[in-house]
Amino acid sequence: xxxxxxxxxxxxxxxxxxxxxxxxxxxxxxxxxxxxxxxxxxxxxxxxxxxxxxxxxxxxxxxxxxxxxxxxxxxxxxxxxxxxxxxxxxxxxxxxxxxxxxxxxxxxxxxxxxxxxxxxxxxxxxxxxxxxxxxxxxxxxxxxxxxxxxxxxxxxxxxxxxxxxxxxxxxxxxxxxxxxxxxxxxxxxxxxxxxxxxxxxxxxxxxxxxxxxxxxxxxxxxxxxxxxxxxxxxxxxxxxxxxxxxxxxxxxxxxxxxxxxxxxxxxxxxxxxxxxxxxxxxxxxxxxxxxxxxxxxxxxxxxxxxxxxxxxxxxxxxxxxxxxxxxxxxxxxxxxxxxxxxxxxxxxxx
Numbered sequence: 001x002x003x004x005x006x007x008x009x010x011x012x013x014x015x016x017x018x019x020x021x022x023x024x025x026x027x028x029x030x031x032x033x034x035x036x037x038x039x040x041x042x043x044x045x046x047x048x049x050x051x052x053x054x055x056x057x058x059x060x061x062x063x064x065x066x067x068x069x070x071x072x073x074x075x076x077x078x079x080x081x082x083x084x085x086x087x088x089x090x091x092x093x094x095x096x097x098x099x100x101x102x103x104x105x106x107x108x109x110x111x112x113x114x115x116x117x118x119x120x121x122x123x124x125x126x127x128x129x130x131x132x133x134x135x136x137x138x139x140x141x142x143x144x145x146x147x148x149x150x151x152x153x154x155x156x157x158x159x160x161x162x163x164x165x166x167x168x169x170x171x172x173x174x175x176x177x178x179x180x181x182x183x184x185x186x187x188x189x190x191x192x193x194x195x196x197x198x199x200x201x202x203x204x205x206x207x208x209x210x211x212x213x214x215x216x217x218x219x220x221x222x223x224x225x226x227x228x229x230x231x232x233x234x235x236x237x238x239x240x241x242x243x244x245x246x247x248x249x250x251x252x253x254x255x256x257x258x259x260x261x262x263x264x265x266x267x268x269x270x271x272x273x274x275x276x277x278x279x280x281x282x283x284x285x286x287x288x289x290x291x292x293x294x295x296x297x298x299x300x301x302x303x304x305x306x307x308x309x310x311x312x313x314x315x316x317x318x319x320x321x322x323x324x325x326x327x328x329x330x331x332x333x334x335x336x337x338x339x340x341x342x343x344x345x346x347x348x349x350x
Contacts, residue, residue, distance in 0.1 A: 001186050002063030002153035003028045004049070009058035011044055018044055020210045021058065026188065031180050033189045033201035041210040042190045043158055049188060050079050050156050063153055078147035079156040082163065084139045086131040093127040096145045117145040120179065136164050137172055144179070155180070157189040161196065173200055194234050198222070206230050228346035231275055231339065237303060240313035242274045250335065254309030256288050259335025267340070272349070275339035278303065278316035287330035292323045306331070
């Protein structure tokens with residue numbers, strides 16, 4: 001195991017910069033997820049860490065050693081790709097043993113390491129099968145097994161669950177998290193799925209357009225987003241953002257005065273953006289009227305899209321709500337959970 005240090009790392013393709021001076025540390029044994037929309041630079045950063053992309057500027061250290069010019073095979077890392085990259089003409093056992101054979105490891109060592117990985121991943125009965133004979137989840141396990149036998153200092157995962165169906169993704173992310181905790185190997189995991197990152201990572205690095213927007217524990221990002229982008233990206237359904245004006249008693253949105261437990265006195269008269277998560281809205285006869293636009297029952301909860309004071313927002317209720325489009329319901333907001341953002345910069349106001 002080893003720590004990872006990324007210091008002012010930049011990447012450009014010819015004259016096009018794609019990573020703009022990224023810096024953060026990953027502790028020994030930590031599980032860190034890189035998240036962000038497509039094209040934000042997260043996979044490029046992972047590939048630079050693996051040595052598959054050259055670094056234009058800055059430094060990457062693994063275990064305290066600068067690896068900028070170290071070939072991928074000498075970085076003591078193991079990478080699991082999105083498409084698993086299994087050799088179709090090799091059995092499961094041969095795929096898992098391939099890197100050890102390249103290192104000219106002995107037959108006994110190869111057998112021990114492959115057997116150990118197969119037991120950990122429940123692949124013992126599949127060792128003689130070929131990739132074409134495996135399900136998506138089994139192929140994913142084989143790719144992980146191939147990484148485990150190398151006993152690397154750092155695991156790198158590039159959206160390994162994106163090709164699986166929804167149900168299998170849920171079970172595999174639980175298995176992947178449990179495996180990482182069992183092995184204690186430093187892990188960097190790239191995904192565009194914020195739910196995946198929230199449920200698996202010790203810390204999340206949120207990226208956009210080649211820069212870091214915020215780094216923190218999953219619930220820290222959820223409860224205290226640094227800006228509008230993080231507020232909208234972390235959480236599903238996304239945080240509601242309403243335009244309003246600060247007053248001493250709250251935020252004025254049309255004819256409504258919404259509660260905010262922040263010191264709005266100093267912001268009085270300022271145009272702000274009011275953020276409230278869908279689960280922090282409740283139905284109450286004392287609340288403000290809202291017209292139901294869409295009803296989405298999911299079984300475990302009911303989501304409603306409503307129009308209030310000329311703006312749309314999403315509400316999530318644990319109970320089942322018998323509301324139809326066109327109905328009028330009354331809503332109250334939990335002011336303790338409200339967020340205020342600067343309208344121009346998008347920064348969350350303290």
